[in-house]
Amino acid sequence: MSLKAFHIVFVTASTLLAFGFGAWALWQYFGDSRALIDLVMGVVSVLAGVALIVYGKFFLKKLKHISYL
Amino acid sequence: MQTEILPYIVEPRKDTGLYNAKVGIWLFLASEVMLFGALFSSYILLRVGAAEGTWPHHLLNIPLGTINTLVLICSSVTVVMSWASLKLNQWSKYKFYQAITILCALIFLGIKSFEYTDKFTHYEVVLKNGTSMTGHVEGSPLFLNLNKLKAAKTESIGFHPDAHASGHAEGAKGEAGGHGEGMKIATADITKLECFGPWHSTYLAIYFTLTGLHALHVFAGACVIFAIWGPLAGLWKKDPERYTNRVEVSGLFWHFVDLVWIFLFPVLYLL
Secondary structure, eight states, rough: OOOHHHHHHHHHHHHHHHHHHHHHHHHHHIIOOOHHHHHHHHHHHHHHHHHHHHHHHHHHTTTTTTTOO | OOOOOOOOOSSSTTTTTHHHHHHHHHHHHHHHHHHHHHHHHHHOOOOHHHOOOOOOOOOOOOHHHHHHHHHHHHHHHHHHHHHHHTTOOHHHHHHHHHHHHHHHHHHHHHHHHHHHHHHTTEEEEEETTEEEEEEEEEEOSSOOOOHHHHHHOOOOEEEEEESTSSSHOOOOOOSOOOOOOEEEEEGGGGOOOSSTTTTHHHHHHHHHHHHHHHHHHHHHHHHHHHHHHTTTTHHHHHOOHHHHHHHHHHHHHHHHHHHHHHHHHHHIOOO
């Protein structure tokens, strides 16, 4: 497996974490915490998840000539 | 005299389809998976086996952990971009991206040291009347305990208890302050004084083991990336393909280290 393939695995895991953490933080905020930091972390994390998807597409396009092996 | 050259350092072997260093790093990473896998399993067993209500929560600083996660994700992007730059023969871009990777590693380790120091200056004190409190000792000394207090013949300590009795208010949500009013405690009234080091609880023991081992991997990875980026950069002129392979192999290790953190962060900080 090349660095390209491993990077795709990593970006996928990071995207899942970003959305998962975002949901967790927002759930905390809308639950009982009402702490601004939870809202900020939740929003930033969801945005990071979206950014990672966009980056993943860009990455696949940029490195399409490099092998997965 | 003819010099022997190691085979398959650039071109792939026919049987594996890979150059030797790539086979080597994947074998090494397989052993690393076993190492971290064993520690993760230990964590799960310790947590599942803990009596109900005894597993601590909100001890760690989630905003700092989040920043560290973002820093490592950024560093993975720059590592792969630096490798892609070499593939496209863009040396200056490679140097730039790898410099950011090294900077990210330093930021990660800096934040981790801050978190560790915070734990080593955060104390649990148990008094003779049975009262138990957590907080900070005046002057923020590291690794203070009752024996040291007695040896230094200290008659009393200034103590700032946490606002929340069960944990570290600064920790979980990262809000500033979070301490109640300061108080004087006589050494003679104390039965236990212990910082939140690895010896304090099972949770902290596994936390320091996992994150300490991970931080050592970050440090080692950063050293290798720095060596290839700086002192060993001359190989690029002599054998660019071999140099690019070295960057790829170090990048594979770096990705593994980052992937471990992607699992560590939710397990230790959130659950």
